[in-house]
Each structure stands twice: as structure tokens, then as C-alpha cells.
Amino acid sequence: xxxxxxxxxxxxxxxxxxxxxxxxxxxxxxxxxxxxxxxxxxxxxxxxxxxxxxxxxxxxxxxxxxxxxxxxxxxxxxxxxxxxxxxxxxxxxxxxxxxxxxxxxxxxxxxxxxxxxxxxxxxxxxxxxxxxxxxxxxxxxxxxxxxxxxxxxxxxxxxxxxxxxxxxxxxxxxxxxxxxxxxxxxxxxxxxxxxxxxxxxxxxxxxxxxxxxxxxxxxxxxxxxxxxxxxxxxxxxxxxxxxxxxxxxxxxxxxxxxxxxxxxxxxxx
Amino acid sequence: xxxxxxxxxxxxxxxxxxxxxxxxxxxxxxxxxxxxxxxxxxxxxxxxxxxxxxxxxxxxxxxxxxxxxxxxxxxxxxxxxxxxxxxxxxxxxxxxxxxxxxxxxxxxxxxxxxxxxxxxxxxxxxxxxxxxxxxxxxxxxxxxxxxxxxxxxxxxxxxxxxxxxxxxxxxxxxxxxxxxxxxxxxxxxxxxxxxxxxxxxxxxxxxxxxxxxxxxxxxxxxxxxxxxxxxxxxxxxxxxxxxxxxxxxxxxxxxxxxxxxxxxxxxxx
DNA sequence: TGCAAATCGATCAAATACAATCATATAATG
DNA sequence: CATTATATGATTGTATTTGATCGATTTGCA
Numbered sequence: 001x002x003x004x005x006x007x008x009x010x011x012x013x014x015x016x017x018x019x020x021x022x023x024x025x026x027x028x029x030x031x032x033x034x035x036x037x038x039x040x041x042x043x044x045x046x047x048x049x050x051x052x053x054x055x056x057x058x059x060x061x062x063x064x065x066x067x068x069x070x071x072x073x074x075x076x077x078x079x080x081x082x083x084x085x086x087x088x089x090x091x092x093x094x095x096x097x098x099x100x101x102x103x104x105x106x107x108x109x110x111x112x113x114x115x116x117x118x119x120x121x122x123x124x125x126x127x128x129x130x131x132x133x134x135x136x137x138x139x140x141x142x143x144x145x146x147x148x149x150x151x152x153x154x155x156x157x158x159x160x161x162x163x164x165x166x167x168x169x170x171x172x173x174x175x176x177x178x179x180x181x182x183x184x185x186x187x188x189x190x191x192x193x194x195x196x197x198x199x200x201x202x203x204x205x206x207x208x209x210x211x212x213x214x215x216x217x218x219x220x221x222x223x224x225x226x227x228x229x230x231x232x233x234x235x236x237x238x239x240x241x242x243x244x245x246x247x248x249x250x251x252x253x254x255x256x257x258x259x260x261x262x263x264x265x266x267x268x269x
Numbered sequence: 270x271x272x273x274x275x276x277x278x279x280x281x282x283x284x285x286x287x288x289x290x291x292x293x294x295x296x297x298x299x300x301x302x303x304x305x306x307x308x309x310x311x312x313x314x315x316x317x318x319x320x321x322x323x324x325x326x327x328x329x330x331x332x333x334x335x336x337x338x339x340x341x342x343x344x345x346x347x348x349x350x351x352x353x354x355x356x357x358x359x360x361x362x363x364x365x366x367x368x369x370x371x372x373x374x375x376x377x378x379x380x381x382x383x384x385x386x387x388x389x390x391x392x393x394x395x396x397x398x399x400x401x402x403x404x405x406x407x408x409x410x411x412x413x414x415x416x417x418x419x420x421x422x423x424x425x426x427x428x429x430x431x432x433x434x435x436x437x438x439x440x441x442x443x444x445x446x447x448x449x450x451x452x453x454x455x456x457x458x459x460x461x462x463x464x465x466x467x468x469x470x471x472x473x474x475x476x477x478x479x480x481x482x483x484x485x486x487x488x489x490x491x492x493x494x495x496x497x498x499x500x501x502x503x504x505x506x507x508x509x510x511x512x513x514x515x516x517x518x519x520x521x522x523x524x525x526x527x528x529x530x531x532x533x534x535x536x537x538x
Numbered sequence: 539t540g541c542a543a544a545t546c547g548a549t550c551a552a553a554t555a556c557a558a559t560c561a562t563a564t565a566a567t568g
Numbered sequence: 569c570a571t572t573a574t575a576t577g578a579t580t581g582t583a584t585t586t587g588a589t590c591g592a593t594t595t596g597c598a
Contacts, residue, residue, distance in 0.1 A: 019274045032577045054271040138315035145414030145432035157432040163414035166428045301587045
């Protein structure tokens with residue numbers, strides 16, 4: 001049977017059964033389990049079905065149209081591989097059930113892929129992150145109140161009284177425009193405002209920056225280095241930058257490019 | 270049996286039984302108690318059910334216009350044509366630029382289609398409404414802070430301090446579980462709280478109920494009839510119900526079934 | 539209050555499912 | 569026809585899940 005036929009049949013069968021085991025599907029298609037696993041993986045990455053342990057399930061039919069429109073444009077493609085590796089390493093720092101905060105941005109958005117199988121309590125101002133995780137994961141999602149800004153894709157309110165004040169997390173993940181000895185730099189005043197609100201509600205700050213961010217500078221200082229607990233970056237980072245961070249008491253995790261090996265930890269002095 | 274199947278089955282069973290022991294669930298699933306405990310813990314941390322000593326209970330005895338997830342698709346089909354007509358008539362009441370509030374629910378969700386071409390300032394606790402309008406319209410979308418409840422598809426917070434306090438709207442649109450001379454009825458205490466928060470921030474209440482809602486009753490009174498400014502319903506509504514509402518000072522708009530003709534206004538006495 | 543029964547979480551061994559790899563079969567290409 | 573590319577199925581080692589057991593904790597009842 002052709003691959004295309006199998007895919008169609010799997011989707012059709014799942015529309016009825018909702019959930020099927022690998023064995024069930026293999027029997028239905030008269031194909032080996034290995035092939036079925038490959039089909040499931042392919043259909044899952046195409047968002048046609050959802051891969052679960054033991055088999056597959058139909059994608060949760062939401063109220064409206066199924067949405068797969070691009071959430072971000074260009075900047076997501078810049079250093080995408082590195083950002084993905086960084087995101088993977090960052091998610092590995094989380095334990096199930098842990099309350100975390102995720103600030104909006106293209107780098108942190110890459111975490112979604114790895115958060116799917118987690119069960120965390122996630123407070124995020126990122127509308128796309130919330131959207132994906134509400135639909136496709138079992139994480140508890142908490143949103144701050146405010147207006148949804150389309151350009152930045154974040155939820156932000158100019159008011160102080162917000163339920164964010166009632167939440168506390170062990171870790172907060174955030175990207176940045178630049179990172180240097182002055183601290184964490186940002187360029188967009190709106191983002192500064194959004195991040196500032198959340199930073200106070202987390203114990204440890206985990207900054208996710210690809211190595212190019214050590215060069216670029218933002219005009220606005222978000223927080224000093226000492227406030228940062230860990231920086232997750234990629235292999236291309238210079239040793240001097242790692243040393244700078246370590247001296248400021250910041251741990252540095254270098255995410256492996258291929259994602260197979262373990263992340264390398266450079267503990268602060 | 271697959272983990273996901275068990276989870277689904279547990280949620281489904283709890284929707285009926287409200288509360289079950291670990292042993293009951295283990296028997297139902299033909300699984301060991303250890304496994305059931307693990308499932309309960311997982312579903313509890315995902316906020317799908319609540320873990321209690323000895324077993325588990327449903328997280329909310331939710332019914333009414335805001336509906337539990339599995340029923341959501343189906344209930345959207347119940348009276349879909351009427352709900353769509355009602356939604357169209359409701360949206361026609363809005364002028365561009367106007368600040369409005371939309372409460373979550375299947376009836377109000379039908380407004381999305383007609384809101385696409387509008388440019389309103391919309392405060393809504395409905396996650397799917399926000400999702401659609403953020404992506405496909407130019408309306409300004411404002412969300413209250415809180416957790417996203419998957420069953421009800423709404424954003425809700427147990428805390429009082431919320432940016433909702435800083436917003437005011439000329440109109441609030443909401444569905445209901447029932448509507449009678451006692452007032453607007455709802456079934457879920459949590460929803461009462463959520464709706465109550467929003468109701469205080471709006472000048473005029475516009476209730477959207479198909480004619481079947483005049484029969485059904487909720488156990489909880491959300492607000493008295495006099496608080497309601499307008500009721501939008503369908504052609505099948507009985508004259509006595511219209512009279513009842515008019516006598517209480519409530520305007521009644523009857524949405525035409527085909528949507529071509531104009532809505533018919535029965536002004537209050 | 540104190541005791542017994544029930545429930546819970548942690549731990550561990552067995553069962554199961556997984557991804558990766560390799561060999562074979564099938565199809566496409568020159 | 570030979571060769572390359574692709575798809576399939578089997579195998580292997582690893583990771584996850586499951587169910588049983590045991591001590592700790594909580595609950596119900598006297």
C-alpha cells in the first residue's frame with residue numbers, strides 16, 4: 001500500500017476512533033509496526049494527527065478553523081537551528097508540575113515543540129505559545145490580563161493590578177535583544193514593560209540567547225547580570241563571554257547543535 | 270489500554286459520576302490501582318479533574334451555555350442556525366470603535382464570523398474568540414488574566430485584582446443556561462463568578478438566548494431581569510415570554526432565521 | 539485520645555514501546 | 569540492464585510504563 005493511502009486511512013480511522021494503538025493501525029493497514037510508527041511521526045509533524053505513546057490520536061477539534069498560519073515571520077528563521085537547540089536545552093531544565101514563566105519572543109516560542117509532552121504550570125504573556133499549548137498539550141496555561149499586541153504577539157496591560165501579582169514561579173525563561181556586561185538589553189519599550197512585570201514574579205531568570213546576541217546591543221537595560229541565574233546559548237559562543245558571565249555568577253549552558261548529546265554546563269565561580 | 274484512552278475515559282466517567290474511588294476507576298479501566306493513581310495525579314496537575322483522597326472528582330459540574338469540551342462540538346450544532354442568526358443580529362448592534370465585552374460560550378462564539386469585518390475594542394474571556402479575532406480581524410482584543418480552562422474554553426482567575434477592573438464597555442454580550450422571570454440563570458458557580466466580574470464593567474447587558482432557553486433553568490441566579498437591557502432570540506420564541514421581558518423593561522430583538530431581513534425589535538414598555 | 543483500616547507515595551522488577559540501525563525489496567533513473 | 573534512491577520490515581538496545589510491594593500517612597470510629 002502506498003504511503004499516501006496509508007496516511008489517508010490513518011486520518012480517516014482516527015476521525016472515528018479518536019485513539020488507536022500502533023498495533024491496531026498496523027493490523028488495519030497490513031503494515032509493520034515500524035512503518036506505522038514512521039507514518040504516525042510524519043502525520044504528527046504535519047499536525048494532521050497527534051502522536052502519543054502507544055499509538056496516535058485525532059487532533060483536538062477546536063471550535064473554529066484549524067489554524068496553522070505562520071505565527072512569526074522572518075526573525076524566526078534567523079538562527080532557527082540554534083534557537084531550537086537552545087529551546088530544547090531550556091525545556092530540559094523543567095520538571096513536571098513545576099510553575100514556570102515564559103516571556104514572549106521568537107526564541108522562547110521554539111520551546112513549544114518540546115513543551116508539548118510536559119505537564120507544567122505555565123504563565124506566559126505570549127499569545128502564540130498559549131494558543132499552541134492550550135490546543136495540543138496538557139500544560140496548565142495562565143495568561144496575564146491585557147490587550148493582545150499583534151506585532152509582538154504578546155498580552156500586555158498598562159495597569160498594575162493584574163493577576164500576575166498572585167503568581168510565583170521557580171523559573172522564568174526569556175530571550176533578549178542583547179547580552180553584555182551591562183546586563184540584559186532589550187530594544188522594544190513594549191517588551192521591556194512586559195518583561196519587567198514578569199521578572200519580579202520568578203526566582204531564577206533563565207536567559208535564552210544565541211551566540212550572536214553577545215554582539216548586538218539594545219538601548220534599554222532590562223536587568224543586571226547578577227539577576228540572571230542561567231544563560232542558555234549555542235556552541236558558537238566565545239569563551240570570553242562565558243567567562244564574563246561566570247564571573248558575574250551566571251551559569252552558562254551550551255546547547256549541543258544536534259540535540260543528541262547533553263547540554264554542557266559551565267557553572268558560575 | 271493506552272494512557273490517553275484511560276485519561277479520556279476517566280474524564281468521561283467523572284463527568285457522569287462526579288466522584289469515583291480509585292478502585293471504581295481501576296475496575297472500569299481494567300488497570301491496577303497504582304496506574305489509576307498515576308493517571309489521577311497527571312490529570313489533576315493538568316487541571317482536568319481534581320484529585321481527592323480515595324479517588325477523584327470532576328473539576329466542575331459545568332453545564333449550560335458554556336459547555337464541557339467533548340460536548341462543545343456537538344452543542345455547537347444544537348440550534349446552530351438559530352444561534353447564528355442571533356449572533357448576526359447581536360453584532361449589528363455594535364458600532365465601529367465601540368468598546369464591548371463578550372462572555373464565553375457557544376452562542377457568543379458564533380459572533381466571530383460577523384465580527385471579522387468590524388473594528389471594535391473587545392474584552393472577552395473566551396479563548397477561542399480571542400484566538401480567531403486576533404488572527405483574522407483588526408479588532409483590538411483584551412483578555413482578562415487567569416488560567417485557560419480547556420473544558421469551558423475560557424480564561425478565569427480566582428483573584429480579584431484584575432485589569433478587568435480598569436475596563437468599561439457600553440455593551441456586554443452573553444449567553445445563558447436559562448432565562449425566566451427570576452432573571453438570568455447559570456449552572457456553574459465558577460462561571461457565575463467569571464460573568465459577575467464582567468457584568469459590573471458594562472453599561473448595557475445584551476443576552477443572547479435561543480428560544481429553548483426559556484424552558485431550561487439553572488440553579489443559580491446571575492442577575493435579575495431589570496439589569497438586562499436587551500434580549501436577542503429567535504423567531505420560535507413565545508409571545509408570552511416576549512411580554513414578560515417587555516414588562517420587566519427589557520427590549521427583545523427577534524433575529525430573522527434567514528438573516529436577510531432586518532431584526533424585529535419589540536421595545537420595552 | 540488512641541487504634542485499626544484504608545489510602546498514599548516511593549521503589550523495583552517485568553512488560554511494553556520506542557528510536558535507531560541494518561538488510562531487503564521495490565521503484566525510479568540513466 | 570545496471571544503478572541509485574526510497575520504502576519497508578526485522579532486530580537490537582534503550583527508555584518508559586506498569587503493577588506489586590512496603591512503609592508512611594491519613595481517616596474513621598470507638
